[in-house]
Amino acid sequence: AQSVTQPDARVTVSEGASLQLRCKYSYSGTPYLFWYVQYPRQGLQLLLKYYSGDPVVQGVNGFEAEFSKSNSSFHLRKASVHWSDSAVYFCVLSIRNSGGSNYKLTFGKGTLLTVTP
Amino acid sequence: NSKVIQTPRYLVKGQGQKAKMRCIPEKGHPVVFWYQQNKNNEFKFLINFQNQEVLQQIDMTEKRFSAECPSNSPCSLEIQSSEAGDSALYLCASSLRVDSDYTFGSGTRLLVI
Numbered sequence: 001a002q003s004v005t006q007p008d009a010r011v012t013v014s015e016g017a018s019l020q021l022r023c024k025y026s027y028s029g030t031p032y033l034f035w036y037v038q039y040p041r042q043g044l045q046l047l048l049k050y051y052s053g054d055p056v057v058q059g060v061n062g063f064e065a066e067f068s069k070s071n072s073s074f075h076l077r078k079a080s081v082h083w084s085d086s087a088v089y090f091c092v093l094s095i096r097n098s099g100g101s102n103y104k105l106t107f108g109k110g111t112l113l114t115v116t117p
Numbered sequence: 118n119s120k121v122i123q124t125p126r127y128l129v130k131g132q133g134q135k136a137k138m139r140c141i142p143e144k145g146h147p148v149v150f151w152y153q154q155n156k157n158n159e160f161k162f163l164i165n166f167q168n169q170e171v172l173q174q175i176d177m178t179e180k181r182f183s184a185e186c187p188s189n190s191p192c193s194l195e196i197q198s199s200e201a202g203d204s205a206l207y208l209c210a211s212s213l214r215v216d217s218d219y220t221f222g223s224g225t226r227l228l229v230i
Contacts, residue, residue: 110158
């Protein structure tokens with residue numbers, strides 16, 4: 001069965017420092033991968049997505065992620081974080097349901113990012 | 118501001134009561150999903166639609182949960198008899214296709230007391 005693992009439940013970084021949030025997935029086929037962010041008392045907002053092609057994808061607000069098929073990873077990076085980046089970040093895998101035309105989302109447990117002054 | 122509008126933001130119900138929440142998908146999005154997010158950040162798929170037709174739903178949904186997405190009206194998710202374990206954030210998401218990214222609403226936070 002497919003799965004998404006975000007090994008770091010909490011990450012704390014100083015404002016202006018670089019950031020990497022880790023995501024590992026388990027799926028034998030070709031995955032569609034997303035990073036979403038959830039601010040307090042809000043829904044999920046899409047940061048970036050990977051379908052195919054260039055393994056480094058650019059997203060909103062200076063975020064980027066790199067897909068690695070060999071490592072089954074899709075890590076999120078940002079060169080310089082801002083206090084407003086404090087939120088929960090979810091790595092999400094989308095795969096086709098077996099035998100059907102429907103797709104299923106598998107969510108990681110999320111990483112709570114705290115940016116300190 | 119989300120392009121998927123969910124109402125109400127908060128819902129408080131007693132056990133056994135009905136709980137109903139609504140969702141207006143992003144304009145032009147024929148695919149609508151409902152997810153339940155619990156306090157441990159576990160997401161549970163409930164049901165999805167494409168052009169008002171149900172594509173898939175889980176067993177739990179079939180028993181106490183009902184949902185519809187009529188044309189020209191908001192989509193809705195209703196719990197017939199609320200249980201304490203239903204307390205969660207209910208997220209509606211819409212998409213152009215089942216295999217593309219989703220736009221999520223801000224959610225309806227249900228508390229069953």
